[in-house]
Every structure is written in C-alpha cells, then in structure tokens.
Amino acid sequence: MDTENILEINSLNVYYNKKQHVLKDISFSMKKGEILGLVGESGCGKTTLAKAVLGMQRHYDGSISLDCPNPQMVFQDPYSSLNPSKKIGWILEEPMRMKKGKGRLNHTQRQEKVEEMLEKVGLDARIKEHYPSELSGGQRQRIAIAAALLCGTDFLIADEPVSALDVTIQSQIIRLLLKLHKEMGLSILFISHDLRVVYQMCDRVMIMRGGVILEQGYVDDIYKSPQSSYTKLLLEAANIIDF
Amino acid sequence: MQIGKKYSKKKYSANLIIGLVITSIMLFLIILGFFYTPYDPTKMDSSAKLAAPSLSHLMGCDNFGRDIFSRVLKGMGNTFIIAFATVVIGVVSGVVIGAVTGYFGGWLDEVVMRINDVVFAFPSILLALVFISLFGTGKYNVVLALGIAFVPSFARIVRGEFIKYREMDYVKSARLAGVPHMRIIFVHILPNTMTVLLSSIMIGFNNAVLAEAGMSYLGIGVQPPDASLGSMLSEAQGYLFSAPNYAVFTGLMIILLVLGFSLLADGLKN
Amino acid sequence: MLEVKNLNIEFHDHDAPEHIVRNINMTLKYGEILGIVGESGSGKSMTAMAIAGLLRRHDVTTSGEIIFDKKELLSAKRSELRKIQGNDIGVIFQEPMTSLNPTKRIGWQVEESLKIHKPEIGKAERYKLVIESLKNVELDNPELIYKKYPHELSGGMRQRVMIAAAMICAPKLLIADEPTTALDVTIQLQIVKLLQRLNREQKTSILFISHDLSLVKSICGRILVMHDGEEVEEGVADEIFNNPRQEYTRELINAIPKLEKPKL
Numbered sequence: 001m002d003t004e005n006i007l008e009i010n011s012l013n014v015y016y017n018k019k020q021h022v023l024k025d026i027s028f029s030m031k032k033g034e035i036l037g038l039v040g041e042s043g044c045g046k047t048t049l050a051k052a053v054l055g056m057q058r059h060y061d062g063s064i065s066l067d068c069p070n071p072q073m074v075f076q077d078p079y080s081s082l083n084p085s086k087k088i089g090w091i092l093e094e095p096m097r098m099k100k101g102k103g104r105l106n107h108t109q110r111q112e113k114v115e116e117m118l119e120k121v122g123l124d125a126r127i128k129e130h131y132p133s134e135l136s137g138g139q140r141q142r143i144a145i146a147a148a149l150l151c152g153t154d155f156l157i158a159d160e161p162v163s164a165l166d167v168t169i170q171s172q173i174i175r176l177l178l179k180l181h182k183e184m185g186l187s188i189l190f191i192s193h194d195l196r197v198v199y200q201m202c203d204r205v206m207i208m209r210g211g212v213i214l215e216q217g218y219v220d221d222i223y224k225s226p227q228s229s230y231t232k233l234l235l236e237a238a239n240i241i242d243f
Numbered sequence: 244m245q246i247g248k249k250y251s252k253k254k255y256s257a258n259l260i261i262g263l264v265i266t267s268i269m270l271f272l273i274i275l276g277f278f279y280t281p282y283d284p285t286k287m288d289s290s291a292k293l294a295a296p297s298l299s300h301l302m303g304c305d306n307f308g309r310d311i312f313s314r315v316l317k318g319m320g321n322t323f324i325i326a327f328a329t330v331v332i333g334v335v336s337g338v339v340i341g342a343v344t345g346y347f348g349g350w351l352d353e354v355v356m357r358i359n360d361v362v363f364a365f366p367s368i369l370l371a372l373v374f375i376s377l378f379g380t381g382k383y384n385v386v387l388a389l390g391i392a393f394v395p396s397f398a399r400i401v402r403g404e405f406i407k408y409r410e411m412d413y414v415k416s417a418r419l420a421g422v423p424h425m426r427i428i429f430v431h432i433l434p435n436t437m438t439v440l441l442s443s444i445m446i447g448f449n450n451a452v453l454a455e456a457g458m459s460y461l462g463i464g465v466q467p468p469d470a471s472l473g474s475m476l477s478e479a480q481g482y483l484f485s486a487p488n489y490a491v492f493t494g495l496m497i498i499l500l501v502l503g504f505s506l507l508a509d510g511l512k513n
Numbered sequence: 514m515l516e517v518k519n520l521n522i523e524f525h526d527h528d529a530p531e532h533i534v535r536n537i538n539m540t541l542k543y544g545e546i547l548g549i550v551g552e553s554g555s556g557k558s559m560t561a562m563a564i565a566g567l568l569r570r571h572d573v574t575t576s577g578e579i580i581f582d583k584k585e586l587l588s589a590k591r592s593e594l595r596k597i598q599g600n601d602i603g604v605i606f607q608e609p610m611t612s613l614n615p616t617k618r619i620g621w622q623v624e625e626s627l628k629i630h631k632p633e634i635g636k637a638e639r640y641k642l643v644i645e646s647l648k649n650v651e652l653d654n655p656e657l658i659y660k661k662y663p664h665e666l667s668g669g670m671r672q673r674v675m676i677a678a679a680m681i682c683a684p685k686l687l688i689a690d691e692p693t694t695a696l697d698v699t700i701q702l703q704i705v706k707l708l709q710r711l712n713r714e715q716k717t718s719i720l721f722i723s724h725d726l727s728l729v730k731s732i733c734g735r736i737l738v739m740h741d742g743e744e745v746e747e748g749v750a751d752e753i754f755n756n757p758r759q760e761y762t763r764e765l766i767n768a769i770p771k772l773e774k775p776k777l
Contacts (some may be wrong), residue, residue, distance in 0.1 A: 041697035042668075072419055081412035085434040091413075095420035137553075144416070151420050166552040166724055167766040176774055193698050196770035223772070230699075237246065237702040 005067070006032045006155055006187045007053065010061035014048055014211075022048045023211045026062070035181060035188045037202035037219070039195060039234065045211040046191050050157050053189070064233045068155035068187075072148035076160035078140035082132040088143055089114060089128030095151040113150065120183075121176060138169035142176065151178065157189045162197060165213075174200055195238040199223065207231050244305050259510020264455030267419025269496075273323050284313040285468045293486040302492040306474075306482060311489060315496055317387030318470035322500070325386050325453035325471070332390025333451075334444055342428050344398070345405025356402070359395045364426070367392035367450070368457055384463045389454050393447055400443050404436035445508025449501045456497055472497050514566070514718060515541040515686060522559050522568065522742075530574075532557045534742045537577075540643050541686070544716040545669050546709075548733030548750070550726050553563035556742035558626040561688050563587070564720070565604045566594045584686065599626035603679030607691035609671035620659035623647065623678045628683050642761035648676045650707060673707070680711065687711075688720045692701065693728065705732055727769045730754055 002008070007030040014023040020215055023045045030036045040046050051057040052064060054071050065165045075081040083091055096105055105113065115125045117157040121142040132140055141161060158177065174197065180186055190201050198205055199219055206216040207228065214228040226232045281301075288308035302311040339482075342360070344352040362370070367389065374388035408414060409432070417427050437471040458464040459473030467474065472493055479490035518546045522534040534556040541547050542628050551557040562568050564579055564588055579586040582601065586594065606612040613622055624643045627634060634642070640659075646656035650673040663671055672692060679687060689708065693701040709732055724727050729736055730750050738745040738753070738761070757763045 030393070032421060042701065056415075056418075070419070070421065073415065075412040075415070081416060083413045083417075083431055084436075086431075094417065094422065098421045147416065147420070167726065167765060167770075168552060171768045171770065171775070174770075178775065195698075195768065196772060199772050200770055200775055233699050233702075237698040 005029045006029055008065045010063045018228050021211045033185045035190055035202045037205035038191045039198055039200040040208035044208050050159055070151050071155045072151050072153045073157045074144050074148055074161045076163055078137045080155055081144045082140055084132055086197045088130055092147055092150055117146045117150055137165050141173055155187045159191045195234055253482045256510050258506045262503055262506025262510050266507050269500050271504055273319050276320045280313035280316050282310035282313045284317040296488050303488045305489055314470040318475050321465050321471040322455050325455045326448055328386045329389040329451040330448050333393030333397050336394045338401050341398040341401025342405055345402035346409050346428050359398055363395035380463045382465055385458055404439055408432045408435055442508045445504050449504050452501055514543050516580040518578040523574045525572045537744055539712050539737055546712055546719040546733045548736045549722045550727035550729050551739035555739040557739050558690050559688050561722050565602055565688050566598055600630040600682045601684050602686045603684040605675045605679050605692050607694050609668055609675055613758045615618050621672055626682050646681045650677045655746055668696050672704055686718045690722045726765050
C-alpha cells in the first residue's frame, strides 16, 4: 500500500447471491487529507461500499486496506443518528469513556474536550444540557460530526450528510465540513446524489451505478467532459449540463 | 443565541392524578399493615363471629371472629409482595432475554424465542398450577411460579423494541466509537424502551395481583391462618348472604389496588 | 381561478395556540404554475392542505377566504367540499411510499376517485380511462401496472401512479407538495418534465410546493416565498431571482449550491 494513501480498494466484489452483484470489481484509492466524492442513485451500492470500508460487511472478495484504526461515519438522517434518551453532553463524552489505560480522561477533562469541540463545530456550549429532540436538523448534524471527531479519527465517511436538510442549512454544513477538513487534515469519503454539492466539497469524484464505478477522476474534468450517458443525465438533472 | 425549543410542560392527565392518589393511599395502608393493625389479624374472638361493621370493627368480623380490617391490611401486604416479586422476576429475566435475543438475532434468537412461545402458549395460572403441584404450595413457590409464567410476555415486548432500535444510526455510531455490545444494550438502547416497558410493567403488576388472588382463592397460595386478599375472598364466598361486608370489602381492596395501578400506568404512558 | 385572502391557520394541540400561517394572500390563474418556496416549518404545506380542504380538524382553526372557481372553500359544507376534492382539485404528496395504500392494487387506487365523482361511468369504460391515464404519465405497460401492488414499483413509478390518480378526473388544480424531494435526482427531472407537459397539454393549474428554489424556478412562472408562516415576497420567477427585494430571499438564492468552491 502506498504510504500516502489512507484507503486502497482493489477489485472488491460483494454478492447478494451467487449470480447477483451488489458491488462489482470496485477499485480506487484515496489520498491522505483528500475529499473523495461518491455519486449514485439509491440502491447503487454506495451504502454497501461504505459498510465494507468500515468493516461492517463480512462477506466480500478483494482487498480493502484502510490506514485508520477508528474510521467514523456521519449519517443522512439526523433524527436517528443521536440517541433520543441521552443529553448531548453524554453522547459526546461517550467515545472518550471507551478509552482504556493511559489516555483515559476524567470527567472534567472530557467536559473540556466536549466544549472545545462544540466551539469547533459552531455550537454554544450550553447545548450539552439539551436532548436531541430539542434541536433542529442542522444542529443535530453538527453534533453528529462533533461526536465522530471526538473519537479522534482522521477518516470520515459522510453518507448523504446534507440531503435531509434545508438548502440554507446545507450550505452551512458544507462550509463546516470544509473548515474541519482544512484545520484537521481530515480525509472524507463524501457520498451524495447532488452533483452541485459534490463539486463544492470534493477534489475527485466517482460515479457509481448498479454496483459498478462508471467513471472516476477530477471533478472539473468529469463535469466538463462526462464519458458515460448516466453522468450526462446526472449533470442535466442538476441543471449544470451547460457548464 | 437560541439553542433549541424547550417543550412546554404537558398538563398532567386526570388518570395520572387519580391513579397516583389511589395508589399512594393503598401503599400507605400496606405499609401501615406491616407495623400496626387495630387487632391481631389471627386472633379469634368467638363473641364477634360475623359481626357487622361497627366503630370497633370498621369492616366487621369474619367467621372466626377475626377483625376483617386488620386482616385486609395484612392480606394486602402479602398480595402486594407476591405481585411485586413476581413482576421483578418477570421483568428482569424478560429484559435480559428480550434484549440479548433482539439485539443479536440469529440462531440464538430463533431457539430462545421458540422456547418462549411454548411457555407463552400456556395460561399463566395453569403453568403456575403445574409448578405448584411439582414443588408444593407456599408463598415463595407461588412467586417463582408466577414469575416464570410472566417472563415470555416481557421478553417479547423488549425484543421487539430492541429489533427496532438496533437498526438505528446511533447504534452504528456507538459501534464505530468502540462501545462494547453489552454497554450498547443496557446503556444505549434499554433506556429508550422504558416508556413501553413501564406501561407493560404496570399491566403485569395488575395481572400478578389478580393471579395471586386467583391462586389463593384456589387454596394453593398463601396458607391459613396467614391472610391474603385472594384467600380471604375465597373464605368470604361462603357467607355472601349472612355477612356480605366480608366479600364486599375484600373485593373492593383488590379492585382499588388494580384500578390505581391501571390508571397510573395509563397516565404515565401519555 | 384560485384566490386566497388573509389566510390564517392556528394549531391548538399544545397548551398555547401556535400560529402556523399568517395573512397569506395569493392568486392562481387558469393554466398557471405557482411555486411556494420555504424551509421546513415555513407553513407552505399547511397552506396547501388548507386549500385542498384537508385541515378540517377540531384542533385547527382557520380564518380568511379561499375562493376556488367562485366557491368559498373554507366555510363550504363538507359535502360540497367532497365534490371538489379529487374532482376539481388533485393532490400529490412527498412520500410516494405512504401515499398509496399498500394492500390495494394500483388500478383500484387510480380509479377510486372516478367511482366517487363519476359513478355513471361503467366498469369497462373506467378500466379504459385508468389505462389511458397511466399511459398519460408515461408508464410503460399500463395493463401490467394496473394489476400490481405499490411495493412492486420503484419510487419514481409510484409518484407517477400518484399523479395518474390525481389527474384521472381532469382536475382544474393540481397541488404538488414536494413531489420530488424523496426521489433520486434523475427521477426528479423526469417528474418535473411530466408535470410541465401535463400543465401544457391539459391546462391544469399547478400549485408546486418545494424547498428547492432552483427546482421551483425551472418549472414555475410565479413564486411565493414563505418564511415562518408569513409571505416574504411574491412575483415573477425570473424577477425574484435576478433582483430579490427581501434579505431572506437573497439568503435562499445564495444557499443554492453553485458550481464554485465556497470561500471559508
């Protein structure tokens, strides 16, 4: 594996049954500190690919090498990604409670870390005392990002993180992710179906359909001269065919 | 900066308030019964056989001349303890079985839930009768028998909730953060099942009160001269016409105990 | 054709009444497509539900006037309202999964409003009309789809079935409440094109509700922008886009993802 890469996938295959593929011959790599876009419609295998990278997919062929001990994920639906019976402060402290041995922090140190992180994601520290049901979708998504980062990871999979949000909130979350990417050198695998959002976020992009990667490359190249007819259709749908 | 909306406190429902009042009065009487009764509940007074209610005997006396009020106080205590212990056994084992099978699924779930179905197929009283005939009568055997009979219904409820919650994104997040399975089950998921669990606990408690009364009525629960509401009701039926106060007051106590908890459960659910 | 005057909607399901919609005015001409844009919680869906007559509930009070085809709907009798619903006004919702009954075949669901509003039509002719209307929403093999259940269809196909069911009585007004939000982008495009074609060919007026300003701009002639239950501004789509008068509209336009890297 190239030491500059954080993720390398070679000829990955995942099957439903013997005949049907969920993912077929997927190969790509991701550099450290890169934001890679993954575009495709629902059911194209995006989520299966994410699961495979996180080690939640048991049966597959091919090789997946990930240079990160604790990859994290931000989900699409901010309403099911936070435990409804716990306060925000508790949710954010939880990953730090799991640390054993020397690096273990006591309650006050954890609180400090939580407050630091809340400031980083642009939230008031008082939000610790609230329950998820009291927050807006955008606030919840910020909390989900903060929780992922408090695990101390440098690799994040963002699965449609802005699709369930209003447009005004979308742009705020995108800015936040870009800011964190810059400050902390995060590598992000950014899954989305909106090519405009992908353009704002990513350097490179992969277009996926039916479990196959149709094309991958730099965003500018692909948007200017799409190779597959499906990519053209996507660009038309996003109102950017005349780019 | 406005952080989020704090929901205005909901009005308490009438059910909750009435239930709370009845239940606390009953609990007070039960606790009182442990420390003080106007008469010794087992002391017989041949001159007061089947006496009508009066100032000296508030609810009258039974066929042995024992003070019914004193026996009701003691009997409620017995009934309550049996029902409570039954529910504790049922809930604790039900939660553990339901949580583990619901969360992990797979063959373990299949096997345990099929056994559960078999136990569930028998009426709880019948199951308890079989148990009693094998291990003998007595307060503790009744508790154990009813407790086991109550496990499957709780296990099912908890399992259903866990199946719902294990697919939630926050459970996946917790896994990714390295939280062990047992902590996810008991710390992350279990509190979310509380609303559903709480109301079924209350319903289960009522069923246990009625089941104890039924078993003592059949003569296999609390043994004389010790009192329980069920055994007293069983005795009272012989004097339904000569001393209706005996059956009426005992029955009333069962009704109040069950009604109080039903209303409380209903109120808490909302 | 449609005129809404001083519409107010209040909810009473909590302790304090909540004012969801305040003094909304709008007009819609025959054959026009009007877009209502706003974020979630702006009251846009509630306004549409009021027009469709779906807010007759004990915990909701409405005031103002909704005049549809010279009839006042807010104070109309339920029986009169029922004659209009499904016949003159059709509604499609965001979630094509829940807006179809999972236990009934597609054909049954599409012909339902025909049975109610045009009972004089015979069975054979009704079948013909349903097939025609399924064809009209560009579904292949309408005979096959007639017999299928909702779960056998994809999201895009279900939304087409919804449109077919809403259009079968040839309504004068079609209310489309976020009809594409739950769909993939490529399917969104198809549904939008379908709605545009129906509007052009059948002269159906459409009330198009969405949070996506760029989508609304591509389909609607005029736009009404709503925020917190109040009207922000209203006017011709291009004009609003090119020189928005209100700060909030400007914010919405700026939030549309553009093909440029955002500055941090």
